[in-house]
Amino acid sequence: xVKVTQSSRYLVKRTGEKVFLECVQDMDHENMFWYRQDxxxxxxxxxxxxxxxxxxxxxxxxxxxxxxxxxxRFSLILESASTNQTSMYLCAxxxxxxxxxxxxxxxxxxxxxxx
Amino acid sequence: AQSVAQPEDQxxxxxxxxxxxKCTYSVSGNPYLFWYVQYPNRGLQFLLKYITGDNLVKGxxxxxxxxxxxxxxxxxxxPSALVSDSALYFCAVRVxxxxxxxxxxxxxxxxxP
Numbered sequence: 001x002v003k004v005t006q007s008s009r010y011l012v013k014r015t016g017e018k019v020f021l022e023c024v025q026d027m028d029h030e031n032m033f034w035y036r037q038d039x040x041x042x043x044x045x046x047x048x049x050x051x052x053x054x055x056x057x058x059x060x061x062x063x064x065x066x067x068x069x070x071x072x073r074f075s076l077i078l079e080s081a082s083t084n085q086t087s088m089y090l091c092a093x094x095x096x097x098x099x100x101x102x103x104x105x106x107x108x109x110x111x112x113x114x115x
Numbered sequence: 116a117q118s119v120a121q122p123e124d125q126x127x128x129x130x131x132x133x134x135x136x137k138c139t140y141s142v143s144g145n146p147y148l149f150w151y152v153q154y155p156n157r158g159l160q161f162l163l164k165y166i167t168g169d170n171l172v173k174g175x176x177x178x179x180x181x182x183x184x185x186x187x188x189x190x191x192x193x194p195s196a197l198v199s200d201s202a203l204y205f206c207a208v209r210v211x212x213x214x215x216x217x218x219x220x221x222x223x224x225x226x227x228p
Contacts, residue, residue, distance in 0.1 A: 042205060042220040058215070090158055104216060106158035
């Protein structure tokens with residue numbers, strides 16, 4: 001069964017802290033994605049990666065960075081957390097090619113509160 | 116620019132009645148269209164997708180969606196709503212040969228007993 005896991009379900013951090021959100025998938029997917037979800041705005045893509053050590057900016061990359069050192073793991077880093085980064089963060093993965101490439105599989109999400 | 120619109124923030128329907136959740140899209144190129152559902156404090160779950168072929172696609176939990184190219188729409192439907200269908204529904208589009216997905220803002224479906 002397809003599985004995407006995220007390191008924390010809830011996280012509380014202070015302004016200025018460096019925050020690490022981790023995502024692991026066990027499906028050998030090439031693509032991995034980080035989104036943030038805010039009411040009324042839907043999902044907005046922060047970064048995605050289509051291979052180890054490869055990354056591309058999404059629509060709202062400012063204030064974030066990512067790391068993909070292993071195929072199964074994709075980390076989102078908030079270099080210096082700010083209150084406007086309080087949000088739900090969702091990780092997803094998908095195949096790069098083939099029939100199944102179209103479908104993304106999502107983790108349960110991390111709800112981050114920055115005080 | 117690619118975009119997806121879900122014109123209704125909320126849809127209310129009585130249990131047993133048919134439901135429709137609307138989605139329109141704007142893309143350059145052939146679209147791949149998806150519906151996802153999100154239950155409270157959970158990630159998104161895949162419901163169904165349109166890639167090519169028959170315009171009516173069937174998915175999980177009795178949901179179906181109709182691709183209408185002329186109206187650039189992909190509305191989600193179910194003949195008889197259940198209270199357990201109450202959730203947040205997202206429409207998404209991907210353009211062929213690109214890895215990025217574009218999501219709508221979501222529609223909250225409330226099914227009342």
